[in-house]
Amino acid sequence: MNRPTLEAVAARAGVSKSSVSRVINGATTVAPSIREVVLRAVRELGYVPHAAARNLATRRTNAVALVVSDPPKGLVSDDPMFSAVVRQASRKLEAAGKQVVLMLAGSEDSRARVARYVAAGHVDGVMLVSMHGADSLPASLARKGIPIVSLGRTNPAVPYVDNDNLGGADLAVRHLLRQGRRRVATITGPLDMIASQERLTGYTGVLRETGHRSIVAIGDFTRVSGADAMRQLLQDDPGLDAVFAANDLMAVGALRTLREAGRRVPDDVAVVGFDDIEAALYTTPPLTTVHSPMADWAGATVDLLLGLFEGGTDEPVLLPAELVVRESA
Amino acid sequence: MNRPTLEAVAARAGVSKSSVSRVINGATTVAPSIREVVLRAVRELGYVPHAAARNLATRRTNAVALVVSDPPKGLVSDDPMFSAVVRQASRKLEAAGKQVVLMLAGSEDSRARVARYVAAGHVDGVMLVSMHGADSLPASLARKGIPIVSLGRTNPAVPYVDNDNLGGADLAVRHLLRQGRRRVATITGPLDMIASQERLTGYTGVLRETGHRSIVAIGDFTRVSGADAMRQLLQDDPGLDAVFAANDLMAVGALRTLREAGRRVPDDVAVVGFDDIEAALYTTPPLTTVHSPMADWAGATVDLLLGLFEGGTDEPVLLPAELVVRESA
DNA sequence: ATGGTTCGAGGGAGCGCTCCCTGACTTGGA
DNA sequence: TCCAAGTCAGGGAGCGCTCCCTCGAACCAT
Numbered sequence: 001m002n003r004p005t006l007e008a009v010a011a012r013a014g015v016s017k018s019s020v021s022r023v024i025n026g027a028t029t030v031a032p033s034i035r036e037v038v039l040r041a042v043r044e045l046g047y048v049p050h051a052a053a054r055n056l057a058t059r060r061t062n063a064v065a066l067v068v069s070d071p072p073k074g075l076v077s078d079d080p081m082f083s084a085v086v087r088q089a090s091r092k093l094e095a096a097g098k099q100v101v102l103m104l105a106g107s108e109d110s111r112a113r114v115a116r117y118v119a120a121g122h123v124d125g126v127m128l129v130s131m132h133g134a135d136s137l138p139a140s141l142a143r144k145g146i147p148i149v150s151l152g153r154t155n156p157a158v159p160y161v162d163n164d165n166l167g168g169a170d171l172a173v174r175h176l177l178r179q180g181r182r183r184v185a186t187i188t189g190p191l192d193m194i195a196s197q198e199r200l201t202g203y204t205g206v207l208r209e210t211g212h213r214s215i216v217a218i219g220d221f222t223r224v225s226g227a228d229a230m231r232q233l234l235q236d237d238p239g240l241d242a243v244f245a246a247n248d249l250m251a252v253g254a255l256r257t258l259r260e261a262g263r264r265v266p267d268d269v270a271v272v273g274f275d276d277i278e279a280a281l282y283t284t285p286p287l288t289t290v291h292s293p294m295a296d297w298a299g300a301t302v303d304l305l306l307g308l309f310e311g312g313t314d315e316p317v318l319l320p321a322e323l324v325v326r327e328s329a
Numbered sequence: 330m331n332r333p334t335l336e337a338v339a340a341r342a343g344v345s346k347s348s349v350s351r352v353i354n355g356a357t358t359v360a361p362s363i364r365e366v367v368l369r370a371v372r373e374l375g376y377v378p379h380a381a382a383r384n385l386a387t388r389r390t391n392a393v394a395l396v397v398s399d400p401p402k403g404l405v406s407d408d409p410m411f412s413a414v415v416r417q418a419s420r421k422l423e424a425a426g427k428q429v430v431l432m433l434a435g436s437e438d439s440r441a442r443v444a445r446y447v448a449a450g451h452v453d454g455v456m457l458v459s460m461h462g463a464d465s466l467p468a469s470l471a472r473k474g475i476p477i478v479s480l481g482r483t484n485p486a487v488p489y490v491d492n493d494n495l496g497g498a499d500l501a502v503r504h505l506l507r508q509g510r511r512r513v514a515t516i517t518g519p520l521d522m523i524a525s526q527e528r529l530t531g532y533t534g535v536l537r538e539t540g541h542r543s544i545v546a547i548g549d550f551t552r553v554s555g556a557d558a559m560r561q562l563l564q565d566d567p568g569l570d571a572v573f574a575a576n577d578l579m580a581v582g583a584l585r586t587l588r589e590a591g592r593r594v595p596d597d598v599a600v601v602g603f604d605d606i607e608a609a610l611y612t613t614p615p616l617t618t619v620h621s622p623m624a625d626w627a628g629a630t631v632d633l634l635l636g637l638f639e640g641g642t643d644e645p646v647l648l649p650a651e652l653v654v655r656e657s658a
Numbered sequence: 659a660t661g662g663t664t665c666g667a668g669g670g671a672g673c674g675c676t677c678c679c680t681g682a683c684t685t686g687g688a
Numbered sequence: 689t690c691c692a693a694g695t696c697a698g699g700g701a702g703c704g705c706t707c708c709c710t711c712g713a714a715c716c717a718t
Contacts (some may be wrong), residue, residue, distance in 0.1 A: 052705095086431070385703045625673080
C-alpha cells in the first residue's frame with residue numbers, strides 16, 4: 001500500500017527527480033525522449049503527486065474556501081439559493097482547477113474555525129456567500145492577506161458581486177402600484193443583511209415618492225417566517241391589497257397564509273416575490289417575482305476571485321434586476 | 330507578511346522545536362512551565378501551524394471529500410435534498426474536526442478528477458451521495474484503500490446508509506388502496522438509481538399482491554419531469570385515480586399538471602410523494618408523502634465514516650420510513 | 659580550432675512539521 | 689551511597705516535492 005514517490009519514478013525512468021518534476025509540471029525545457037520515458041514510468045507505477053508535499057514546497061494549495069452562512073441566519077438559509085450558488089460556484093472553481101472547501105459559518109465558533117483554517121494556509125482564496133452585514137469574518141479574513149471575494153455586499157468592504165436589490169424592489173413595487181394597488185405591504189429579510197436593507201429601501205423609496213404609506217413586517221427569508229409575517233400584516237392592516245416579499249420563499253409562505261385567511265390572489269391581494277426560484281413556477285397562482293440570476297451571480301463571483309489570483313481588478317460587479325410577471329400580481 | 334514557523338516560536342520561547350510541537354499537539358509529557366512559555370510565544374507571534382507541512386509529516390489531512398452527483402443526473406439534482414444533505418454532513422464533519430472538500434461528480438471528467446484527488450492523498454475519507462447504480466466511482470475509489478461510505482446504496486457495495494425505500498413505497502401504495510383507489514399510477518425516478526428501483530419495486534409489489542394493474546411513467550426526480558410524466562399518465566389512462574410519485578419534487582410537478590388538466594386533488598386523483606421536503610407543506614393541497622429524514626440520513630452516513638476512521642463497523646444502516654398523511658391523499 | 663553561448667539534466671537545499679531516539683536529570687530501592 | 693528505572697527536553701532525520709544553481713554538452717561564430 002506504499003504509494004510511489006517522485007523519486008521512485010525517477011529511479012525507474014533512470015533520470016533525476018528534477019526531470020520528473022519538470023515533466024509532471026509540464027515544463028517545456030525537457031527533451032522528448034526523457035519526457036516519454038518519464039511518462040511511461042509514471043503510468044507503470046501509477047504515480048500521483050503527493051498533494052501536501054507539493055503544497056509545502058510551492059506554498060500554494062489550489063484550494064478555495066467557500067464560506068456559507070448557516071441557518072438560522074443568512075440569506076442562504078433557503079435551499080434554492082444554497083444549492084444554486086454552491087453548485088455553480090463548485091462547478092466553475094473545479095473547472096478552473098481549484099478545489100472547493102465548503103465551510104459553514106454559523107456560530108462564533110465556526111467563524112473562528114474558518115479564520116484559523118485560512119490562517120493555516122489551507123486555501124489560496126476565500127469566497128464568502130452573503131454574510132450578514134455585521135459579520136466579523138470579512139474583516140478578519142481580509143487581514144490574512146489572501147484574495148477574498150463576497151457574493152453579496154458585506155460591510156467591511158471586500159470585493160463583491162451583488163444583484164441590484166434596490167432596483168429590483170423598485171421594479172416590483174412600481175409594478176404593484178401600476179396595477180392600481182393602494183396599500184402595498186412588504187415582508188423583509190433579516191435586517192442585519194445588506195440585501196434585506198436594500199430591498200426594503202427600494203420599497204420604501206417608491207412608496208414615499210408616490211405618497212403611499214409603508215406597511216412592514218420582518219421575516220428571515222424562510223417560508224415559515226413569510227407565513228408568520230403575512231399573518232401579522234393582515235392583522236395590522238386588513239385592508240392591504242398587495243405584498244412585496246423580499247424573497248420567494250417568504251412569498252410562498254405568504255401565499256399560504258393568504259389562502260388560509262380566505263384572500264384570493266391576485267384578486268384580493270397581489271403578491272410579488274424576489275429571486276425567481278424554480279418553486280415560484282409551481283405556486284398557486286404562479287408567482288410574479290424579481291428574477292435574480294443566482295447561477296450567473298455565483299459565477300461572476302468566482303470569476304472575480306479567479307481574476308484576483310491573476311492580479312486582476314477588485315471592482316465590485318452589479319447584476320441587473322428584471323421583473324418576471326406571472327399570475328400572482 | 331512572513332508567517333511565523335514553529336521554529337520561530339521555539340526560538341522565542343527559548344525551548345526546542347520538539348517541545349513546541351508537544352505543546353501544540355497537547356502531549357501530556359510537558360512541564361507546565363514550558364507549556365506556558367510556549368503558549369505565550371504562540372500568542373505573541375500569532376502562530377498557526379502550517380497545514381501542508383503537518384499533513385506531509387503525519388500523512389493525514391483531516392479532510393473528507395463529499396462527492397455529490399451533479400445534475401442532470403442524480404437524486405440530488407433536487408435542491409432540498411442537496412442542501413439538507415450537504416449542510417448536515419458539513420456540520421457534523423466540521424464538528425468532528427474534519428474539513429469538507431465538496432466535489433461534484435457529473436461528467437466522466439469530473440469522476441476522474443475525484444479519483445485523482447483522492448489518490449493524491451488530499452483526504453482521509455470519502456462520503457458519496459447517492460451515486461447512480463452503474464457508477465464507476467465507488468469501485469475505483471474503494472481501491473485506493475481509504476475509508477469510503479455512501480449515502481444511498483451503490484452497486485459495487487461500499488458501506489452505506491439508506492432509507493427504507495421499499496418499505497416507504499409499500500406504505501404509500503397501501504395507503505392509497507386503503508382509501509379505495511383502484512387505478513394507482515407511479516412516476517419513477519431515474520431507473521439507473523437504486524433508490525428509484527427500490528421505490529418502483531415497492532409499488533409494483535403491492536399492486537401485484539393485491540391484484541391491481543401498474544401504470545408507470547418514468548421521471549428523473551425533477552419537478553419538470555414530474556409534470557411531464559403526469560401528462561403522459563393521464564394520456565395513457567385517463568381513468569386513473571391515484572399517483573405515487575417517487576419524490577416530492579415530481580409530485581409537485583404532477584400536482585400542477587393535474588390542476589391544468591382540471592382534475593381535483595384529492596377528489597379525482599390522490600397524490601402521494603416521497604421525501605417530505607419542506608415544500609410539501611406548501612403545495613395545494615399539502616402533500617401526503619413518505620417522510621425520509623434527510624438530515625438524520627446524512628448524519629448517520631457521517632457517523633459511519635467517522636466510525637470507520639476508528640476501525641468501527643462497516644455494517645450498512647437502514648432508516649425506517651414513515652407516511653405523513655396530509656390532504657393530497 | 660577556439661572561445662562564447664545556449665540549452666537542458668542533475669544535485670541538493672530547503673518548505674514546516676512530526677516523532678523517534680538520545681541523553682541529562684530525578685527519583686526510589688537496596 | 690550507589691545503581692536501576694523513569695521523566696522529559698532536545699536533536700535531527702525524515703515526509704515528498706520544487707526550484708535554484710551548477711555543470712556538461714552541443715552549437716555557433718570567429
